[in-house]
Amino acid sequence: MTTRPSTQETRERLLAAALEAFGQRDYDAVSTRELATAAGVNLAAISYHFGGKHGLYLATARLLGERMRALLHEDLSWVRSAYADASPEECRRLVGDLIGRLAARLLGDAFGRHVPGLIIREQGQPTEAFEILYETLFGPIHHVLGELIGRARGRPADDDETRVIAHALIGQAVIFRAGRTALLRYMDREGFDEGDLVHIRRVVAALAESALTGHVEGDEPCL
């Protein structure tokens, strides 16, 4: 009747192994046998508990979304409470801080070493997992950033120009994970230590902050 204690553990073991594997490599590059072995469970457990490989992948995306949401909750709720009665200058500073923090976290292992890869890959050929990840990840960041940037530039948050800027600034952070390998090569390094992260965070924060000072030439609210 009641589920046995080992049931939940089997699920968790598989999810942990799947998160690790799907984070690093593509869906097709990960085999069910490999997942079962890594999780230390029987092969048939995947079909039994998740209905198959695809079900496990979706469950992994859900788990990932929840974890990222939890990690972001702290930063975002802090920003949300801060910008309620913030001046444009303060909003600019908040944006810089948020982007810088995001960049450092992405470059480091705060979100897991390979986990963001799954998100990036989902954008190429979006599956059901993309919806899950957008709702919990890109969506909230887009939203908060839009509010902040709109306030900082004296424009509505749902303005198209505001949204383009928000997206571009997210790119400033995301590239530190998506283009990590190229950056290592460019800066002639083998890895980044804690000091690097602090400095990069500061540079990116200053960059994003001053980016909001300018005006778009051409009169219209653009787009």
Place this chain on the structure above:
Amino acid sequence: MTTRPSTQETRERLLAAALEAFGQRDYDAVSTRELATAAGVNLAAISYHFGGKHGLYLATARLLGERMRALLHEDLSWVRSAYADASPEECRRLVGDLIGRLAARLLGDAFGRHVPGLIIREQGQPTEAFEILYETLFGPIHHVLGELIGRARGRPADDDETRVIAHALIGQAVIFRAGRTALLRYMDREGFDEGDLVHIRRVVAALAESALTGHVEGDEPCL
């Protein structure tokens, strides 16, 4: 003795099909049979001409690198000739122009619809193809951008801070391809027309240009 005319055509057909397929989907998600069918050649031609699937993949990366280099050559050589005796202000403008142009091209289909996906994917688990792509693609952009930004901010081009800024600004452009799906969702669209591209290019250019006006708080050259 001499190669028959059909030889080269078989290679080209396979490379075209591989560029299309590997651009959209992961290495493991593309089958040799599918490639042969799409190219209209026999299955064994892959092994015969490229030594196998992996060889075809590397050849595709080389072809992609050359095409991208050609596409970028125009922009980059124009910039290179322009910044030789340019003022910091002009350099800032050149950077903005370059980033904006890059963003619009990436968001549109200038580089091919799915081609940039291969590059992004290679950063996750770099293979030999990464070297090829860095040399012809990221490398030159990094270099030119470093020169421009260094001059614009009165710092050496090989400064670590300069490099971080260059990388971050590239991210502003890359995100418009890497995060295209999320942007469509954010801006509530189904696609971007020519007018969108022009506007986005202008916004991103202004953003990148004004980003270079600020100073990084904290005294040292950073990093």
Place this chain on the structure above:
DNA sequence: AAACATAGTTCAAACGAATGTTTAACTCAA
């Protein structure tokens, strides 16, 4: 309390389909 029945879970084994690659016969211009 002992024996049985039941439902949930694990397990080794096997399934058919698809994978990348190789083989050997064949084509045809030099």
Place this chain on the structure above:
DNA sequence: TTGAGTTAAACATTCGTTTGAACTATGTTT
């Protein structure tokens, strides 16, 4: 006739999934 190139067929693996028996608690009956 020679040999580079093409072709269909077959190669051995690996894939995701399914099977049916074994195991293990729990609930019921005796």
